[in-house]
Amino acid sequence: MSDVTLATPPAPDVLPAPTQSTRGHDVNSLISMRDIWKTYQMGSEEVHALHGVSFDIPKGEYIAIIGPSGSGKSTLMNLIGCLDTPSQGEYWLNAKNVSEMDDDELARIRNQEVGFVFQTFNLLARATALHNVELPLIYGGVGSAQRHEMAKQALAAVDLADRVTHRPNELSGGQRQRVAIARALVNHPSILLADEPTGALDTHTSMEIMDLFERLHGEGNTIIVVTHEPDIAARAHRVISIRDGLIEKDEKIR
Template sequence: MVVNADSQEQPLIVMHQVHKIYDLGTARVHALRGISVEISQGEFVAVRGPSGSGKSTFMNILGCLDHPSQGSYCLAGYQVSRLPAKQLARARNRLIGFVFQGFNLLNRANALRNVELPMIYAGLSRQQRELRARQALQLVGLGDRLDHKPAQLSGGQQQRVAIARALVNSPQLLLADEPTGNLDSRTSVEIMAILQALHRQGLTIVLVTHEPDIAAHASRRIVFRDGHLIRDEPVPDPRDAQAEWAALAEQPPDEDD
């Protein structure tokens, strides 16, 4: 499986003066306040901020799960902030892969069938789905776990299945929302090593995390507070998760995985 790494002169993401306002009864919540940001193809961006800062709303708009109240959002040349619901869903399925904290796997389906799921919505044949799913699982190191159901996999393995599922439609953007939030520190490093490897292949990744150690593996850091983007800076020397994982692998685990 090849990660989409086509170079583009235009930034992959262009968000200009985006506001998001929620009307909750008599109250109005201004979740985003004039956010403007550009993200180029192939960047690895960590998004941080306290609860209520606007980072989750930012990610929902990036992922075409929500519309801005004001402003514009352009993804891969598409003005997605203006697309109707059906076209928005099509763009989301074709352009974006999602990885969530809770894995969101089907408990009764094995790893192969879980990874095939986005391709069913994309209309691929059974043969195409199985081939791509096998390739994606091989890519994340689970080629020998195709028939295992989630209950038969560790937390780290379940998250790798979720990453494989996010990759099968060759997205231009991978959105990872707290992907290590349910994992121990050792397994978190393992997952970050996979994400860094995908980034080196050219995949654009935007990752939300509360953990500064996890954010330190990205090459750029964005920080939100009270609906404002208050910091946008490169990470001068990103941590090497593969080297960290190799060092941890030489140590005995604290408990059985």
């Protein structure tokens, strides 16, 4: 096969070592959630979507978060993906305390640390596959030559090298999801966060996508899949079950 490679991130700058949290978050974890609460105001009533959730995810883990609708699973996913901040508690992602960040800092974290894969793909309809994959790099400020190169490599890595100039409506569902996965990974994020990634796909294509996830995990990526389908969750190595805003079960399955 071709030796297509992603532009690997160059040697890291020296950053101060992460400080030990007073609340004792695990500095060795990629994700460290401590007593996370999320409360919504519904009229005069307070609704707790999460009641003090804590867990750690080390680097390189393949994890499924499972739960019925209304369990707080989506809320948790939004928090992990830095689309939202907890009402209470601490969330450390890659040694950064995300729980205290403002909107723009969160945007930056989403850009650098999180790769989203959505159920409905969420590609820009008018943009080519290449441009869709380039988008995170644009907001990350990568110059155009390097951006093209990185995006092409990411598309090649999901076997879409020949679909670079196609628009989403010219691609099959599985291909669209692979474009979305290329977009999620192009910026070398800390985590790949997938929300019902196979929800809009047929069984065969679903299996292909799950195979791709397995491969990406094998290459060292940290993958979090949020789903309500036991089959999909069963592909992960660890399953966290959420019910009524609490962790019901957290087990290693392989």
